[in-house]
Amino acid sequence: MKIDNTGKPLGAVNARGDARAAKGEGRDSAASTEVQSDSVDIKSFSARLATLEAALSTQPAVDEAKVAEIRKAISEGRFSVQAEAIADRLIASVKELLSDKH
Incomplete structure (x- = not known):
């Protein structure tokens, strides 16, 4: 099928792409037009x-x-990485992203 990119609107077409049926040819024209x-x-x-x-x-x-607060905590040795909490949140985020696609 060739793609027409002239920008002209096409006539009415039904779900199967049958232009004749959408125009009412061969069927009850009052209902299909x-x-x-x-x-x-x-x-x-x-x-x-x-x-x-x-x-x-x-x-x-x-x-x-x-950022300044975290830098200060790192330099003072007060910053601790909670790997389990990060992993849990990452997994939850991925699950949410995947469930939104369906």
Whole structure:
């Protein structure tokens, strides 16, 4: 099948791709000629997204105070890595990501 990229809208096609059935040929034309259309308005979503993007651009990407606190704890020997807690959270995160795909 050749892909038509002329930008012209195609006629109505049913789920099997049969244009004749969608036009009402060979079947009850009153029932099959009804064409439904859907529309989506993304202008309000785009405006909201732009507002959020502007707000986020003013926020630092890294919490410098938290980084300084961790650096100080490391240099003073007070920082301990809890490998089991990190592993548990990593596994939970992976499970959540995998369950969202299904």
